[in-house]
Amino acid sequence: MARTVPVRIAVAWVLVAVVAGVSGCGASAGDDEEPERRSFALEGRTLTVDSDDSALEIVAAEEHEAGAVEVTRWFEGSVVFGEDPKVTWSMKDDRLVLREKCSGVVADCSSRHRIEVPRGVTVRVLDGDGSVRAWGFEDPLHIKTGDGSVQVSDSSGALDLETGDGSVRVFDVASREVRAKSGDGSVRLSLGSVPDLVETRSGDGSVTVEVPRAGYRVEAEAGDGSVDVSVPRDASSSRRISAHSGDGNITVRTAN
Structure with missing residues (x-):
């Protein structure tokens, strides 16, 4: 029992060191040198972008084929104690949903999306944090x-x-x-x-x-x-x- 306190102190110092190391070099989506790209079909003349935690660039682009929304995604993240971080994207009923899952004792994530929209489309953006x-x-x-x-x-x-x-x-x-x-x-x-x-x-x-x-x-x-x-x-x-x-x-x- 006498070793319990020193062990706890040692573990606490390890946690402090890990947290300090992660917070000292925060994740930046700009460091992602191989972004992912995907095209989503848009059936109507309106688009809703629903994002929970991402920096967004929304661009009207006339060079794309009618009815197609082009999305480029940059993501960097790490979780020391918890599930691996991930990002998802999906389109349903002309609603583009962007989600980031990054949780744990020590979690550090950053995402950015560039969304190229055909001209003639009314755009509504709902972003929780970004x-x-x-x-x-x-x-x-x-x-x-x-x-x-x-x-x-x-x-x-x-x-x-x-x-x-x-x-x-x-x-x-x-x-x-x-x-x-x-x-x-x-x-x-x-x-x-x-x-x-x-x-x-x-x-x-x-x-x-x-x-x-x-x-x-x-x-x-x-x-x-x-x-x-x-x-x-x-x-x-x-x-x-x-x-x-x-x-x-x-x-x-x-x-x-």
């Missing part, structure tokens, strides 16, 4: 992530973007309607053409809206921060900008 980047869309794009940044560029379809914890960035777009929301993070929108509607809100972070010169009906309010509106204001305009922040500065200005 950043989302999208570009090239002429059709409506809906993105919601629980924890991660959202970035959209080179698009003209209506945008509806939301993150629980992360920044939202929109630039080089000609969308007529843009809705962007962050629970905890900054929001910055830079539009290349005059929009009909911009609605943006941040619970804790700054809000910046840049739009071409035109008359706008503007509503801007900050719970704790400054408000600077320099675009031409027209209370009777059909073009509307709404910007709100619970804790952060608000800027609505003409794009250079």
Whole structure:
């Protein structure tokens, strides 16, 4: 019985060393030099991407055959005490489901997916934990992530973007309607053409809206921060900008 305590101490130190070793060199999907690729048939004109824990790149690609979604997957992971990590992908009823299984006493995993979507498809993205980047869309794009940044560029379809914890960035777009929301993070929108509607809100972070010169009906309010509106204001305009922040500065200005 006298050896029990030293043995436990030794085991504890081994565990500490293992954890320290794993956490010191975290897994990165970018280290995967042989990504997997797969094509999924898409029967309708809408696609839902349902991911639990992955960084996502969503791209509108016109060179692919109609009705095909091309997916490239990078994955790196290790589990010291537990089942081997794995990732899965499947398509059912125009819903692409991406899952990562990585659990144990010492688990470290990272995944990334690039999803190339045929043009003319409305895309909805639901990501539990991971950043989302999208570009090239002429059709409506809906993105919601629980924890991660959202970035959209080179698009003209209506945008509806939301993150629980992360920044939202929109630039080089000609969308007529843009809705962007962050629970905890900054929001910055830079539009290349005059929009009909911009609605943006941040619970804790700054809000910046840049739009071409035109008359706008503007509503801007900050719970704790400054408000600077320099675009031409027209209370009777059909073009509307709404910007709100619970804790952060608000800027609505003409794009250079």
